[in-house]
Amino acid sequence: MAFHYPNGKRYVPAVSALTSRPVKKANYGNRGKSLEDDINDSNEYYLANGVAVIHKKPTPIQIVDVHYPKRSAAVIKEAYFKQASTTDYNGVYNGNYIDFEAKETQNPTSFPLKNFHEHQIRHMEAVTKQGGISFVLLKFSPVDEIFLMDSQCLSGFWERMLQGGRKSITKEEVEAHSSYIPLGFQPRIDYIKVIDEIIRVSK
Amino acid sequence: MAFHYPNGKRYVPAVSALTSRPVKKANYGNRGKSLEDDINDSNEYYLANGVAVIHKKPTPIQIVDVHYPKRSAAVIKEAYFKQASTTDYNGVYNGNYIDFEAKETQNPTSFPLKNFHEHQIRHMEAVTKQGGISFVLLKFSPVDEIFLMDSQCLSGFWERMLQGGRKSITKEEVEAHSSYIPLGFQPRIDYIKVIDEIIRVSK
Numbered sequence: 001m002a003f004h005y006p007n008g009k010r011y012v013p014a015v016s017a018l019t020s021r022p023v024k025k026a027n028y029g030n031r032g033k034s035l036e037d038d039i040n041d042s043n044e045y046y047l048a049n050g051v052a053v054i055h056k057k058p059t060p061i062q063i064v065d066v067h068y069p070k071r072s073a074a075v076i077k078e079a080y081f082k083q084a085s086t087t088d089y090n091g092v093y094n095g096n097y098i099d100f101e102a103k104e105t106q107n108p109t110s111f112p113l114k115n116f117h118e119h120q121i122r123h124m125e126a127v128t129k130q131g132g133i134s135f136v137l138l139k140f141s142p143v144d145e146i147f148l149m150d151s152q153c154l155s156g157f158w159e160r161m162l163q164g165g166r167k168s169i170t171k172e173e174v175e176a177h178s179s180y181i182p183l184g185f186q187p188r189i190d191y192i193k194v195i196d197e198i199i200r201v202s203k
Numbered sequence: 204m205a206f207h208y209p210n211g212k213r214y215v216p217a218v219s220a221l222t223s224r225p226v227k228k229a230n231y232g233n234r235g236k237s238l239e240d241d242i243n244d245s246n247e248y249y250l251a252n253g254v255a256v257i258h259k260k261p262t263p264i265q266i267v268d269v270h271y272p273k274r275s276a277a278v279i280k281e282a283y284f285k286q287a288s289t290t291d292y293n294g295v296y297n298g299n300y301i302d303f304e305a306k307e308t309q310n311p312t313s314f315p316l317k318n319f320h321e322h323q324i325r326h327m328e329a330v331t332k333q334g335g336i337s338f339v340l341l342k343f344s345p346v347d348e349i350f351l352m353d354s355q356c357l358s359g360f361w362e363r364m365l366q367g368g369r370k371s372i373t374k375e376e377v378e379a380h381s382s383y384i385p386l387g388f389q390p391r392i393d394y395i396k397v398i399d400e401i402i403r404v405s406k
Contacts, residue, residue: 075283
């Protein structure tokens with residue numbers, strides 16, 4: 001039996017008292033912005049402040065039919081989405097080539113590897129061989145947590161899957177093998193701070 | 204009076220003997236391939252041989268209307284070409300960030316600067332500030348000659364234009380301030396060889 005001490009307002013039971021489902025934490029910070037929006041904002045901040053030059057690549061499209069109306073711009077009338085052959089983001093930071101992919105999951109306990117494609121894994125491996133810095137940003141959307149995992153580490157989990165192992169990375173594994181990036185104000189996702197650490201350690 | 208010595212075939216005067224126009228040199232090597240095709244082939248060669256990881260970015264498209272038919276792929280029904288905010292090609296070579304734009308002109312004596320956009324010039328300047336290697340590949344199509352010009356040099360000619368100077372770079376200026384890249388077999392356009400020289404000199 002719970003006591004409801006008077007506070008001048010009518011008593012309304014909390015949602016958690018009515019259902020057995022876990023309460024979704026209020027997410028005042030993100031205001032409905034996607035991981036992609038947050039990264040683009042961060043990249044704009046980096047660019048405007050001379051920190052780094054990193055852009056998202058355009059979505060690859062297979063164009064089938066284009067019309068050229070008189071006195072106006074060409075209109076694409078039929079086109080299809082193509083699978084990207086590389087990662088979504090790349091650029092340069094302080095002489096270093098930066099290359100990464102960003103994915104979010106609604107799964108609170110593990111990150112499904114189906115978010116990546118074989119050729120993206122191979123691309124990141126090729127980048128690492130050329131001395132570039134390659135990683136993934138993993139977001140667990142239900143808890144609003146973002147991690148930076150080196151692509152070599154991701155390759156390890158990928159190989160485990162290819163050899164018949166689990167098709168995802170558990171949250172614990174992500175926490176153990178990645179850097180947690182707290183959400184900030186400006187830049188929103190300060191992944192360059194983690195890159196600094198990676199560069200410092202590798203030297 | 205010219206003598207036509209018998210060679211077992213009927214004599215046919217050369218085109219140059221019939222008209223006063225300069226003879227277009229036979230172009231057996233290029234077989235109708237565009238500069239973009241040749242660069243893509245070269246990048247594929249570099250990738251397959253572990254030399255460098257450099258890709259062309261997809262063309263940026265503004266999507267307005269997409270249909271999602273049942274049991275088949277999404278169809279883009281209305282979209283428009285957007286102006287690129289960066290250059291077309293980037294990637295990593297031996298720890299160096301590589302960023303460039305490639306353009307060809309039908310003009311045999313000068314390269315029109317209208318082939319570039321203000322924001323591309325500024326993008327290349329930002330890349331150089333971050334320690335990246337940034338340049339343009341200029342092709343004079345009538346003579347099948349390709350030059351690599353450093354973006355800082357291009358910026359100089361761009362500023363000259365902004366200050367009221369000529370709107371193009373003369374062929375002589377290109378020759379004096381660029382590296383000529385002879386067309387090869389594999390890779391077709393071996394620009395990495397020039398990059399090696401740029402890296403060597405800058406160290």
